[in-house]
Amino acid sequence: MKTAWRTVVFCDIVGTTALFEAHGNTRATATVTRITEWMGAVLASHGGRVVKMLGDGVLAVFRDPGAAVGAVVDLARRHHDQATHAAVPMDLRVGMAHGELVEVDGDTYGDAVNVASRLCERAGAREILADASTVESAGPIGGAGYVRIGSLELRGRAEQLVVYQVDWREGDEHGLLTQSAGLSELAPLQPPNVWLELAWAGTFRTFGAADGPLHVGRASTSAVRLPDARVSRLHARIEWRGASIVFTDLSSFGSWVRFDGSETVVALRRSTCLLHGSGHIALGMPFGRTDTPTIGFGVTDSETPETWDTLPPH
Secondary structure (H helix, E strand, O other), X not given: OEEEEEEEEEEXXXXXXXXXXXXXXXXXXXXXXXXXXXXXXXXXXXXXXXXXXXXXXXXXXXXXXXXXHHHHHHHHHHHHHHHOOOOOOOEEEEEEEEEEEEEEOOEEEOHHHHHHHHHHHHOOOOEEEEEHHHHHHHOOOOOOEEEEEEEXXXXXXXXXXXXXXEEOOOHHHOOOOOOOEOOOOOOOOOOOOOEEEEEEOOEEEEEOHHHOOEEEEOOXXXXXXXXXXXXXXXXXXXXXXXXXXXXEXXXXXXXXXXXXXXXXXXXXXXXXXXXXXXXXXXXXXXXXXXXXOEEEEEEEOOOOOOOOOOOOOO
16 A cells, blocks of 8 residues: 555546437447547556546546646547547546545545546536646646636535636637636635626626526526527526636527637537626527527626627527
8 A cells, every 4th residue: 555646537428328328238338438448548648547447437647737637638629529520429527636645456545536536527518627736736738728616515525625627628719618817826715706797588687696596597487587498497507606607508409609709609518618708698509590599698897787789689
């Protein structure tokens, strides 16, 4: 038995249920096995030690935190390029934590293992979540970025944990899901002075952190209600995580986010997106039709909203 400080990576596949339904057990099992073995090989190529395969996931440990972050960024980018052409889309999600581990007979134990596992559970599709210790130890990684999500509650832990999201996207998509930020001190967050302006169905309102979480849907109890059959009763949730505003799709048919100044559209299906700047969100169907249920949004540090030039029609 020996102890050592390591960075733990939990990575698993999102969307295996749909794969099994579409292709049956034999073919789906072969596909999942192939992807998990590929994930293990990519992590190992960056210096990671694959501890075990976990059905549709991989547990690996790294001596170098920077190599661990670089590995999962490379993994996410390569999988994203391949998944674009897949018949049944399957995304990856990753949880990372850095701490002292105990290694016994090739297996690994310690709080960092538990934290990485819980962060993987909390991560949305195509999302990498890391604890503050990982981000501090890894430092800046070229071509990637960090955004402080804030203090989150994790299952099985009495205290909240400061969590960062790792932005792995490239080109026009880089920075859409996260705003790259330097490492900030890890003191507890004060209530953020960040406001969200929303316009929908002829309504314009400004919300603050005290109003969250906001529910979006066609149910009469929704704070943002769109009585349209294409919108799920509980379609999405908007919440403040520290100084960030997170939109989470909970719907049957998905949501699409388009930021002003960019032609890139972020498609969400039971996954999350950080809202920043301004733009529009399509609910239940993509942009392109005049009757698409749409919400306009703007993130500001002023409680007094500005007048928008155009408001969404629905």
